[in-house]
Every structure is written in structure tokens, then in C-alpha cells.
Amino acid sequence: MSLDTLMTPAALVDLDRVERNTRTMAERAHRLGVRLRPHVKTHACVEIARLQVQGHFGGVTVSTFAEARRFADAGFTDLTHAVPLAVGRLPEAAELTQRLERFSVLVDGPETVAAIEDCARERDVRFSVFLKVDCGYHRAGVDPADPDSARLAAALAASEHVDFRGLLTHAGHSYHCHDRDEVAVVAAQERDVIVAFAERLRADGVTVPEVSVGSTPTCSVVDDLTGVTEIRPGNNVFFDRFQRTIGSCDDDGPAFFVLTTVIARHSGRRQVLLDAGALALSKDAGASHVDPDAGYGELQDLDGRPLPGLRLHALSQEHGQVEAAPGVELPAVGQRLRVLPNHSCLSAACFRSYQVVRGREPVAEWDAPRGW
Amino acid sequence: MSLDTLMTPAALVDLDRVERNTRTMAERAHRLGVRLRPHVKTHACVEIARLQVQGHFGGVTVSTFAEARRFADAGFTDLTHAVPLAVGRLPEAAELTQRLERFSVLVDGPETVAAIEDCARERDVRFSVFLKVDCGYHRAGVDPADPDSARLAAALAASEHVDFRGLLTHAGHSYHCHDRDEVAVVAAQERDVIVAFAERLRADGVTVPEVSVGSTPTCSVVDDLTGVTEIRPGNNVFFDRFQRTIGSCDDDGPAFFVLTTVIARHSGRRQVLLDAGALALSKDAGASHVDPDAGYGELQDLDGRPLPGLRLHALSQEHGQVEAAPGVELPAVGQRLRVLPNHSCLSAACFRSYQVVRGREPVAEWDAPRGW
Numbered sequence: 147m148s149l150d151t152l153m154t155p156a157a158l159v160d161l162d163r164v165e166r167n168t169r170t171m172a173e174r175a176h177r178l179g180v181r182l183r184p185h186v187k188t189h190a191c192v193e194i195a196r197l198q199v200q201g202h203f204g205g206v207t208v209s210t211f212a213e214a215r216r217f218a219d220a221g222f223t224d225l226t227h228a229v230p231l232a233v234g235r236l237p238e239a240a241e242l243t244q245r246l247e248r249f250s251v252l253v254d255g256p257e258t259v260a261a262i263e264d265c266a267r268e269r270d271v272r273f274s275v276f277l278k279v280d281c282g283y284h285r286a287g288v289d290p291a292d293p294d295s296a297r298l299a300a301a302l303a304a305s306e307h308v309d310f311r312g313l314l315t316h317a318g319h320s321y322h323c324h325d326r327d328e329v330a331v332v333a334a335q336e337r338d339v340i341v342a343f344a345e346r347l348r349a350d351g352v353t354v355p356e357v358s359v360g361s362t363p364t365c366s367v368v369d370d371l372t373g374v375t376e377i378r379p380g381n382n383v384f385f386d387r388f389q390r391t392i393g394s395c396d397d398d399g400p401a402f403f404v405l406t407t408v409i410a411r412h413s414g415r416r417q418v419l420l421d422a423g424a425l426a427l428s429k430d431a432g433a434s435h436v437d438p439d440a441g442y443g444e445l446q447d448l449d450g451r452p453l454p455g456l457r458l459h460a461l462s463q464e465h466g467q468v469e470a471a472p473g474v475e476l477p478a479v480g481q482r483l484r485v486l487p488n489h490s491c492l493s494a495a496c497f498r499s500y501q502v503v504r505g506r507e508p509v510a511e512w513d514a515p516r517g518w
Numbered sequence: 519m520s521l522d523t524l525m526t527p528a529a530l531v532d533l534d535r536v537e538r539n540t541r542t543m544a545e546r547a548h549r550l551g552v553r554l555r556p557h558v559k560t561h562a563c564v565e566i567a568r569l570q571v572q573g574h575f576g577g578v579t580v581s582t583f584a585e586a587r588r589f590a591d592a593g594f595t596d597l598t599h600a601v602p603l604a605v606g607r608l609p610e611a612a613e614l615t616q617r618l619e620r621f622s623v624l625v626d627g628p629e630t631v632a633a634i635e636d637c638a639r640e641r642d643v644r645f646s647v648f649l650k651v652d653c654g655y656h657r658a659g660v661d662p663a664d665p666d667s668a669r670l671a672a673a674l675a676a677s678e679h680v681d682f683r684g685l686l687t688h689a690g691h692s693y694h695c696h697d698r699d700e701v702a703v704v705a706a707q708e709r710d711v712i713v714a715f716a717e718r719l720r721a722d723g724v725t726v727p728e729v730s731v732g733s734t735p736t737c738s739v740v741d742d743l744t745g746v747t748e749i750r751p752g753n754n755v756f757f758d759r760f761q762r763t764i765g766s767c768d769d770d771g772p773a774f775f776v777l778t779t780v781i782a783r784h785s786g787r788r789q790v791l792l793d794a795g796a797l798a799l800s801k802d803a804g805a806s807h808v809d810p811d812a813g814y815g816e817l818q819d820l821d822g823r824p825l826p827g828l829r830l831h832a833l834s835q836e837h838g839q840v841e842a843a844p845g846v847e848l849p850a851v852g853q854r855l856r857v858l859p860n861h862s863c864l865s866a867a868c869f870r871s872y873q874v875v876r877g878r879e880p881v882a883e884w885d886a887p888r889g890w
Contacts, residue, residue, distance in 0.1 A: 209836045230782040233852045257851035410602040429801045464581045479629035480605045
């Protein structure tokens with residue numbers, strides 16, 4: 147098989163770049179004096195996770211119970227489930243807690259803590275728990291300025307049913323930044339907010355073993371993580387057009403592409419159609435706050451050279467619509483192109499396996515099951 | 519299992535509504551004097567397709583070769599693959615052509631016709647081919663006003679390697695409409711453009727057996743299909759929030775929902791988090807041209823009553839963020855909700871099986887494999 151004969155649409159993983167990206171983050175973590183617990187949700191692939199943890203302790207971060215079980219089956223022994231725990235999943239969390247060296251869950255409110263304690267008593271399990279802290283993204287996490295948050299941390303630390311692991315945050319608002327300078331500001335905020343909260347808790351006598359941060363933009367930019375013990379970047383494995391636009395990576399960062407074929411050519415309306423639509427690329431609008439006309443991905447030739455003047459302006463379920471600027475030649479029917487997706491996490495999740503390539507040569511096919 | 523115990527996120531299919539929706543369209547087709555060849559891409563589920571074809575000849579429309587093979591395995595014998603054919607898939611098209619009573623493909627340019635003829639000669643196959651016509655959507659299809667289009671139709675009709683099935687169009691621009699009156703205008707255009715082109719071809723001596731149209735909005739609204747032989751709606755099985763907004767269905771139309779659990783509650787910032795994110799709902803913005811503040815789906819209780827004042831304003835991979843208007847009570851942690859997605863085709867494709875319910879009672883689980 148080659149890029150000329152693989153069935154399209156296909157998910158291409160550039161292994162040289164994945165190795166470079168994972169090595170870069172592993173070295174950054176060592177330099178910054180923190181443990182690396184990479185997130186696997188971007189790819190959901192055991193082989194890629196093994197590259198991510200090289201040179202570190204082997205712990206990873208997951209976002210679903212299906213992922214947790216698969217990574218446990220594959221020999222990973224220390225997992226953090228980094229989404230606030232749904233109380234209905236407590237039996238599964240208990241099972242993983244008993245099975246693994248460590249399976250940590252997240253809470254950010256007293257209702258879930260109460261449910262955890264009930265389940266712990268019933269099943270005689272001691273849950274490993276992080277308190278999720280909001281450092282400014284305002285998605286999940288307790289407000290560190292709210293006195294209830296310190297009380298909740300103290301209750302977790304005092305609970306006989308809980309092994310309180312510490313604090314965890316995610317500066318998702320780094321994705322609203324326009325460039326590396328802005329990301330650096332968010333990264334400092336992420337660190338400062340959680341470290342200050344950890345210090346306040348410690349001053350109150352609460353033991354806070356871990357102080358965990360992580361978003362790919364902040365982890366790619368930050369140069370001082372004093373007080374932090376662990377980082378959890380994940381998207382940096384693949385990066386994508388969004389990350390490149392806001393400066394998380396350079397032009398050689400993106401490592402995930404969709405291989406597609408031109409299926410129709412309409413020279414009258416200066417358009418071609420691709421066989422990669424919303425079910426291969428996702429409808430993520432990308433870094434539209436920086437580049438509102440970006441469309442749904444960057445078109446490239448099979449060697450990765452961008453094709454300026456061609457814009458992937460619309461997606462339907464199985465069609466990608468490309469319009470050509472005046473004077474730009476339309477690709478021929480049957481021609482194969484690469485798309486650098488706006489958001490690799492959502493595009494990769496459209497595929498159940500990846501075609502792993504070195505340069506233009508397919509060298510392996512790796513499974514990436516999904517579900518919950 | 520019940521809606522209170524099913525694992526979340528889950529895909530819920532309201533069987534009473536699917537039966538009503540499919541019956542309504544089957545009756546419309548009879549009343550309009552056309553054959554019904556429903557599209558299965560919205561659900562990719564054999565059991566649902568069997569409901570769609572009831573009372574009609576049994577032919578269906580597919581959008582991938584994986585779908586085509588699965589429906590062939592399930593006993594469907596007459597399929598139309600309604601995306602312009604990728605020349606690299608010709609061997610698979612040849613195999614399906616030989617295996618089935620009829621497997622029709624789409625072309626909209628001379629390059630693909632030449633490739634079909636080459637493959638037909640090599641493999642001694644006679645391909646069943648539709649000419650795709652652009653009726654104003656400007657995605658796929660030849661321009662009927664272009665003399666080359668009539669020449670291409672004549673060449674297909676004259677080819678010894680092709681069984682020319684006729685003309686096929688899709689008024690995808692019906693999705694740009696604001697209401698039923700606007701949809702009715704597009705539906706008339708869809709019909710008039712393709713029927714006029716068929717008549718011109720016939721006047722030139724070209725035999726045009728089929729005149730096939732189809733989009734859920736136009737097929738749900740049109741009241742005269744004189745000259746059309748076949749319709750291909752698909753989304754009408756599930757409808758969705760988009761279709762309801764533009765008037766394709768009434769409040770009882772939508773039949774696909776995502777069951778989700780509240781995993782966090784932040785009364786300070788008046789938000790809750792759901793365990794349904796972009797990988798359960800898709801990032802489709804819905805009918806934002808009519809309702810720019812719609813967010814990513816309508817929140818409902820488990821009996822399908824809308825929850826006004828709660829807005830699903832942001833999605834990340836596994837999180838849905840809900841904000842509450844002033845004075846509106848926040849749902850509790852652990853509470854289960856339904857989301858009516860903006861676009862059922864893309865949300866349903868996130869799941870590999872559906873929980874089929876009558877009212878609140880799960881009665882079956884139906885598989886819906888995907889891929890290409």
C-alpha cells in the first residue's frame with residue numbers, strides 16, 4: 147500500500163513527527179521538573195501512548211471509561227480519568243480502582259464526593275480523587291476563591307474512603323489566545339492559581355500531594371512550573387491547524403492528516419469535491435477567532451506542501467467542497483490530497499484505525515477504538 | 519435497563535416517532551406518484567431501513583461503500599450510491615454491481631465516465647449510472663444549462679458499458695431556508711430544473727428512465743412532483759432541531775436524542791456540565807441562520823419536555839457546557855437529560871448502536887456500524 151492506493155478517506159499519522167512531538171514534551175517536562183502524565187484522548191491509541199510516556203513514569207490521562215479499560219488491558223497501571231466523574235459510572239470506577247495500581251477520578255462538587263463515599267463504603271474501595279480547580283476557563287472545577295472549595299478539599303483529605311491526590315486544573319482558555327505571548331499569560335495564570343490554592347490548603351494543614359496542570363498550548367509555551375508536580379498535555383502528539391495558528395507548534399508540528407481523493411471537478415464554478423466530509427474531519431471551525439476565513443482544514447499535496455488558493459469552505463456528511471481562487475489550477479479528478487484538520491482530536495475520533503507513515507510510506511496500521 | 523440506568527452518553531431512537539416519520543414519507547411518495555428510495559446515511563441501521571422502505575419497492579440510497587456492503591449483506595438488492603464516485607473505488611463498485619440486482623453510481627464529469635468505461639472493459643461489468651445534476655445547491659452535479667452536460671448524458675446513454683439510469687439531484691440549499699414557504703420555492707426549483715433537463719434530453723432522443731430528487735426539507739414540503747420518478751429523503755427518519763427550525767417537521771418529528779448525565783454543577787457561575795460533548799453531539803452549529811443563539815442542541819427532560827432557560831452553549835470533546843438564565847433552576851448532579859441535537863446525521867454517526875425506546879422504555883439495541 148502507498149498513499150496512492152490506500153482507501154480514502156484515511157487517517158494518516160506521521161510517525162517521525164509524533165516521535166519528535168512526544169520527545170519534545172518529554173524533555174520539556176524533565177527540564178521543568180515535573181512528571182508527565184500525557185492525555186491519550188486525542189488518539190485513543192495504545193502504540194502512540196507508549197511513545198508519549200517514554201522517559202517518564204508511565205502514567206496517562208484518559209477521558210472515558212472505555213479508554214481506561216483498554217489502556218488497563220494494554221498494561222498501563224496508573225490512569226487519571228480527567229472529566230468530572232458521572233455518579234452513574236461509580237461501579238466502573240470502583241472496578242478500575244481495585245484492578246490498577248492507581249485509578250484517579252475528578253470531582254468538583256460535594257454531591258459527587260458524597261456519592262463516592264457511599265460507593266466506597268458499599269464496595270469497600272478507597273477511591274483516588276483529585277479536586278478539579280477552575281483556573282479561569284470556567285468549564286469544570288471549583289472556584290479557588292470560594293471558601294467552600296477549601297472546605298471540600300479538606301473534607302476529601304480527611305475522608306477515610308478517599309486517597310486525596312491533590313489539585314488538578316486545565317487552562318482550556320488558552321485556546322482563546324491569538325499567539326504564544328497570550329498563551330504564556332494564560333500558562334502563568336494556570337500555574338499561579340493552582341499553586342496558590344495548594345499553598346493555602348497546605349497552610350491550613352491539608353496535605354496536597356499533586357498539583358497537576360495541562361493544556362497543550364500552555365504546556366508547549368510555559369517556562370516555569372515551580373510548585374507544579376505534573377503536566378497532562380495530549381493534543382501535542384498530533385497538534386493541528388488550530389495549535390499552529392495560535393503558536394503552540396511550528397510548521398513541522400502537525401502530525402495527523404486526512405488522506406482524501408478529488409471526486410468531482412466543476413471548472414465553471416471553480417470548485418472540486420473531496421471524499422472527506424464532516425464524518426472524516428468534524429465540523430470544528432478551528433481558530434476562527436484568529437482566522438475567520440480558515441474553512442475546515444488546510445489542503446496540502448502528499449508531501450505536505452500547502453496548496454494556497456484552495457479553500458475547504460464547506461462540509462457535508464461525506465463531501466468536502468473546495469473553491470479555487472482566481473488563477474489557481476483546480477486539482478484533477480482522482481488526485482489525492484492531504485487535509486490538515488482544524489482540530490485533530492475530533493477528526494482522529496472519526497477513524498477506528500490510523501495509517502502510520504514515515505514520509506510517504508505506510509509502515510503500520512494502528513487501532514484506535516472509541517466509545518464510552 | 520431504563521432511561522435511569524442506561525450508560526450515558528447514549529443514542530436514543532424514539533421508535534413510535536420513527537414509525538410515524540417513515541409512514542408519513544411513504545404515504546407522501548404514494549400520493550405524489552413517485553417511488554421512494556430512502557437514504558440510510560442518517561442512521562446506517564438495517565432495522566431502521568426496513569421501516570423506511572415499507573410499502574415501497576425496497577431500494578435504498580447509501581453514501582459509503584461500507585454501508586453498501588452491509589446493506590447488501592442484509593438482503594437489500596437495489597442500492598444507489600449517492601456521492602460522486604471516487605475512481606479509486608471502481609473495483610468495489612464493480613463487485614457490488616455484479617453482486618446486486620442493481621447498484622447505481624453517480625457521475626458528474628467526463629473523467630469519471632472515462633474511468634468507468636475502462637473498468638467496465640477490464641472487468642466485463644456494465645455499470646448502472648446516474649448523471650448528477652446541480653439544481654442550485656452548487657455542491658455536486660453538472661450545470662444543466664451547459665451544453666457539455668447534455669453531451670455527457672448522451673454519451674452515457676450511448677455507452678455499451680453503461681446502463682444509463684437517468685438524472686439525480688439534491689436540493690441541499692433547502693437547508694439555507696428559513697421556513698416552509700422558502701423550502702417550497704426550493705422544492706419547485708429542484709423539480710423544475712431536473713424535469714426540464716430530462717425533457718430536453720428526451721427531445722434530443724436520449725432515454726431518461728429515472729428523474730430522482732431528494733432532500734428531507736423539499737420532500738417534506740413539496741406537493742407536486744410531476745415528471746419526477748423517485749425521491750430519496752433520509753433525515754426525515756430522525757429529523758432534528760435544524761429540520762424543526764426550518765419547518766420540515768412539527769414538534770413531534772424529532773426521533774433521535776442523546777441521553778446524558780449532569781456531571782458537575784456550578785451555581786456560582788450558573789452552569790452545569792454534561793457528559794455529552796462534541797464526540798456525542800458533533801459540533802454542527804445547526805440552523806444558525808435562523809437562530810444564531812441556538813447553541814449545540816435543545817435540552818429536554820426524559821419525557822421530552824424542553825427545558826427553557828438552559829442553553830448548551832459550548833462543547834469540548836467529552837463535556838457539554840450548559841448555562842442557566844437568571845431565575846432558572848440548575849439541574850442536579852446525577853440528573854439525566856435528553857439533548858435534541860442540531861443535526862441528527864452527525865450526532866447519530868458518533869454512536870455504534872442505538873437504544874431504541876417506546877416512550878421511556880428501552881425495547882431494543884440496534885447496531886449502526888460506520889466507516890468507508
